[in-house]
Amino acid sequence: MFKSDNYHITTMTKTFLYLFLICSLLACNKKVKTEILNSEENQKSELKYAEGFSITKTTNYTIIEINQPWPNAEKSYKYVVISKANAAKTSFLKDEFDGIIITPIEKIVVTSTTHLPALELLEEEETLVGFPGTHYISSESIRNRIDNNKVRELGKNEGINTEVLLELNPDLVVGFGIDGGNRSLEIIKKSGVPVIFNGDWVEHSPLAKAEWIKFFGVLYNKEKKADSIFNHIEKDYLATKQLALNATTKPSVLSGAMHNDIWYLPNGNSTEAQLLIDANVNYLWNDSEGKGSLQLNFESVFIKARDAAIWLNPSNYSSLDALKNGNENHAMFDAFKNKNVYSFTNTTGKTGGVLYYELGMARPDLVLKDLIKICHPNLLQDYKPFFFKPLE
Structure with missing residues (x-):
């Protein structure tokens, strides 16, 4: 009896130990798999300057998170970028993401001219099928597509012609918004077309804005090409900034x-002010705090800048006469009297779109060279300004 009982106890003990060992191995294996999965899901692509978005790679898809699509945004937006093949075998929880973007993208609608240079640099402009306000577009290659009816007019960004857009049936709409209240984009999303917000304009440094080409690199599965393009722009910008340090004078600048x-x-912390700092000039409001625009009365500006050597970006005035007619007090500044007033307003595309508003954000290296040519002409003797021209 005791022998039999001992036998059963021993057998039960062995069985228990065996089951415990199997469970431990399974748990260990599950833990290993989980750790591998987590390590794969946390492979964030490095961004050097941009703070408004992040890129996270996983085995089967990429996540783009837009942290600041517009100033003071109260939430971030997460999107999945996934191939057709992987999308067919992958499921996501409802409301887990704000949009599922299927690649390859064959038809796209963008809503800001600042989005267009990325398409061209990545050689994907032929995917563009619609744009709100095509007359603002300066790019020659895209204007040719417009003239050949390959890019449809969609009205205004604040009130996109959704009927025409849905007829185009794009794979993706890249939206631009100042507060998230664009009803047209909401209608488009509810119709099943993915809408992703782009916040390049919210960034606070020239190179941060330019780095948004990596955002488009993910969408087109051209991340290496986007990295290479940005690295070239960054290298050129930093080299130009270094060159500006050789200037023997720092002319005072009004804007x-x-x-x-x-x-x-x-304002002193704005992108425009940063460009002037990097051009090694004396921007007279460099010490002001803030990232937007200063709003001052004439007297305070005149007291500080009446003797300024150079006047840059006098709003949208296209000539000295127009500047004087806009307000007679403009003619009281030395820079006006000496005809040292420079603007990008007169560098336009075939239909009047201002090239700076389209390309300036993507190519801060060219903007910086323009400023140095104007303010320190001896440093770039053979360079011809790309955007800026003196007002006549």
């Missing part, structure tokens, strides 16, 4: 102009 008794000019 902006009067509108309805208010003078608007860049």
Whole structure:
């Protein structure tokens, strides 16, 4: 009896130990798999300057998170970029992401001219099928597509012609918004077309804005090409910034102009001010705090800048006469009297679109070279300004 009982106890003990060992191995294996999965899901692509978005790679798809699509945004937006093949065998929880973007993208709609240079640099402009306000577009290659009816007019960004857009049936719409209240984009999303927000314009440094080409690199599965393009722009910008340090003088610079008794000019922490700092000039409001525009009265501007050597970006005035007619006080500044007023307003495309508003954000290296040519002409003797021209 005791022998039999001992036998059963021993057998039960062995069985228990065996089951415990199997469970431990399974748990261990599950833990290993989980750790591998987690390590794969946390492979974030490095961004050097941009803070408004992030890229996370997993085995089967990429996640783009837009942290700041517009100023003071209260939430971020997450999107999955996934191939057709992987999408067929992958499921996502409802409301886990704000959009599922299937690649390859064959038809796209973008809503800001700042999005267009990335398409061209990545050699994907032929995927563009619609745009709100095509007359603003300066790019020659895209204008040719417009002239050949390959890019449809979609009205205004704030009120996109959704009927025409849905007829185009794009794979993706890249949206631009100042507060997230664009009803047209909401209608498009509810119709089943993915809408992803692009916040390149919210960034606070020239190179951060330019780095958004990596956002489009993910969408087109051209991340290496996007990295290479940005690295070239960054290298050129930093080399130009270094060159500016060789200047023997720092000319004083005024910016902006009067509108309805208010003078608007860049704040000290704005992208425009950063470009002037990197051009090694004395921007007279460099020490002001803030990232947007200053709004000043004429007297305060005149006291500080009446003797400024150079006047840059006097709003949208296209000539000295227009600047004087806009407000007679403009003619009181030395820079006006000496005809040292420079603007990008007159560098336009075939239908009047200002090239700077389209390409300037993507190519800050060219903008910086323009500023150095104007402010330190001896440093770039053979360079011809790309955007800026003196007002006649």
